[in-house]
Amino acid sequence: MQKSSFQNKVQSFGRFLSGMVMPNIGAFIAWGLITAFFIPTGWIPNEGLAGLVGPMITYLLPLLIAFSGGRLVAGIRGGVIGAVATMGVIVGSDIPMFIGAMVMGPFGGWTIKKVDQIFEGKIKSGFEMLVNNFSAGIVGGLLAILAYQIIGPVVGGLNEALRLGVNAFVSRGLLPLASIFIEPAKILFLNNAINHGVLGPLGIQEAAETGKSIFFMLETNPGPGLGILLAYWIFAKGMVKQSAPGAIIIHFFGGIHEIYFPYVLMKPSLLLAVIGGGASGIFTFRLFNTGLVATPSPGSIFAYLAMTPRGNYLGVFAGILVATAVSFLIASALIKRSVARGDTMEFESAQSKVREQKGKDLHMEKGAKKVTASEVNKIVFACDAGMGSSAMGAGKLRKKIEAAGLDIEVVNKAINEIPEDAQIVITHQNLTSRAKEKAPQAEHISIQDFLQTPAYDQLVERLTREGADSKKESKNESKTLEEKETESSSSKSVSSNQEILKKENIKLGLDSVERNEAIKMAGELLVESGYVDQDYIEAMLDREQEMTTYIGQGVAIPHGVGSAKKKINKTGISILQFPDGVDFEGEKAYLVIAIAGVGNEHLKVLANLSELIEENSTAEKLRTTDDLDYFYEKFTL
Template sequence: MEQKGFRAKVQKFGSYLSGMIMPNIAAFIAWGLITALFIPTGWWPNESLAALVGPMITYLLPLLIGFTGGRIVYGLRGGVVGATATMGVIVGSDIPMFLGAMLMGPLGGYLIKKIDDLFQDKIRSGFEMLYNNFSAGILGAILAGFALKIIGPVVYGLNQALAAGVEFMINAGLLPLANILIEPAKVLFLNNAINHGILSPIGVEQAAETGKSILFMLETNPGPGLGILLAFMIFGKGMAKSSASGATVIHFLGGIHEIYFPYILMKPVLILAAIAGGISGVFTFSIFNAGLSATPSPGSIFAYMAMTPRGDHLAVLLGIFVATAVSFVIASIILKTTKEETGDLSTAAMQMEELKGKKSSVSDSLTKEETTKVAGNVNKVVFACDAGMGSSAMGASLLKDKFKKAGIEGIEVTNKAINDLENDADIIITHKDLTDRAQAKVPTAQHISVDNFLNSPKYEELVEELKSK
């Protein structure tokens, strides 16, 4: 029980880190592209455009993270205080303050929320704007000073210690062994805490100095998962084999690595294939001194190529290929030497949801209170999950395919994070443990709860209902 509780806390922490980073990935990619293109060792060196690199990594990216962290806690008001507090750690250090932003942003949002809870109801009519502006301004100033003098130096020391540990592993040739922890962590949904909490901040710092970092490829390499899916395409059985080809496209081209997790959960020994693939891939990257200019998100081969600096494309492709080949060979041996399947894909998918902290029931039938009957015209269906990428992307892909086969046209099917839901959605599909949050965010939409994004009878019922309209 204690282990499950600890895992749930780490997962929640990782999800929160992801919630601060993922909405700002476009800004990271913009910075990575500018770095790859215009620094002296880039594709088209340009001194004036390269001047953007420093200010963006020093100010823009940490402030965006701090604003997002505060906004998650307490809306725009929390975001403003969070960004103001983040400025303190930025000024108090000469390194990119991503870790400091991840701390000060949510702290600013939390404290202004508590202050409002205490005083907002006591403000006399006509003084609301005065209170709102000055309470947030005073708190922001206090937190910025506190961050400058106290939090900044502490985070700087922590960052230097982590960077020194990573540098030691690189110099000692031990970095590939990090995948012994990273690959199982991915399947257990602890990867966000590792990737966004440790690897990416240090990787960005390295990329600012050298134009690239190998740390961006430790967790995002699509090779290990691709090898396992290819093995299922050839040596798998039943539903796992028939679905592996589609999963391969989603994983390798779409960058949604979560799609291959259920295949490992069917046969947990396959984690050995993922670990071996990850180790061999990072070892190959290390030999050829390969790196990326920014984190590839999602972990698609297209994102990988876009974030690869000049001269590294062959080395990056070779690392992905080696990881794929190694994981494919080991996974193939495991599948060929195993007489029977240890479980089916739908059961593994439910197990995947449980690992994410969303307990699934065996039955996914409609309750008396819930129906997929559509009221009015439907123009947009949105799948929503915590991050708006993994589970929801898989569900959206499945429903798009069902709509296409049923001849249903003119309905947009997309996926988003719950925090990014808008009022333009006609139908919102969520895991049943997240439906209340989605309803609170968009009460005007029709909400459908499912136990399992990969296999729900409600999709068929929705298709039939839309066909009859």
């Protein structure tokens, strides 16, 4: 049990790091391309454009990571404070401060969250903005000073400890084991400090005496990183799989090794792969008695070959290939194991992106309320509007609850309408903090995908294991009029479904368009049928800017929230089919379903949808069929 708990903590830590780094992969790639092309040893050196390299790695990338980390803890406000605090460690150090960003970003978010809790309910009306702005400014400033004084010097001390560690291995003839220090330090973006501050001077001294040095190869070997990226490309799923080929090019041919560091941070156990690859590469270099005449900068295969003295090419290639192979084999086993266990990236590879915090799919904060099965008679799915993704999630969980023989009611609501008698509340992770404010008495579960998540099975298994008693009779007696109306509306007849979804509001075989254009097309059908006013379309677009309505399995359900409900005349749905898909923030949506819900009449149609797309063959046919009658029948029966 202790081992399992430790493993879970390690995995959660890795996923949290991933949550900070992976959203910023595009920025890393941009920096990598600029570096590979324009630095003096790049493909097309350009002094002016090369001036972007330093500021990007010194300021831009750490600040983006800090903002993402703070946002994970306390939303946009936490992200801003995390970025401000990180400026302290950036200014207080002379090396890229990625470690400091990973510390100060979340810490800044946590601090402002605690400060906000202190002031909660104590601010006089009209002074909210004043207090919020000044509290953020004061907290951010103090944290920046703290970071400057403490975190920067601590990281500098870590760099010095690494230098002493490498020297100790060299002096004892244990050079391959130096990878135990070098590879993890690289992943923490100390690669330049190690290479140019520690190994470079040692290599220069040895090369002056012998004409070559293996020290130039210890940190710069592209093999370990190449093995990691190849394993992700072949065995992973989602965005991380799709991004790996481009990262391979930048890493191996461009020599920008930082590009693969986030892939290791996403799964810390992969440190074993890079350590194994690094150690085996060093052993092979020693076996062939090979070395380089100078540091290959950047660490491209071309730079390696340019720095290789005559007669050493076989050893250089052998060391890189062995390091790649060992790293690949270890990483492949770990990644395949993760995919098989559903630890990460558990969804269709052709249209999914990495779920960098998959462990949060059934996540509870330490010390948070957890109810027992005997206490549960109502589970609430909540989203902004309570009529789209939450309805589909509720439908899926309801089926699993019934199949398990549990007598628990599952309903969907808007966040602002979460009932007081809810024992468990399930929300998208971006909305959980709001749900907690609305229903502090409940247990809260955060998920990332209302369709593809292990959270439902885990919850049902837990409740079943705890031996939930039947409460159907008492629950029925205590139902409010609103709940009875919900139950009634969820079992409406086929004729009602046909009023909500008309054949003329289903369009098949459409050519792919931009996301906003697809939303407008679906919204226009609602307008033409009299379901909504024209302004509702703008509300749908605004909702999409706040958070994507892609819900998984190739489906997006754009809809308006909040005051947009006033623009709804009656409940209706329109469906657009794009066989080649529409891009929704990196996801491919083949079905775009616009929703306008006054009550709960549309839930039956969505329930049908959630069941249909669980079957791969049916889901695939819905994405490609040109049979309107088949399509309509599937949704309205």
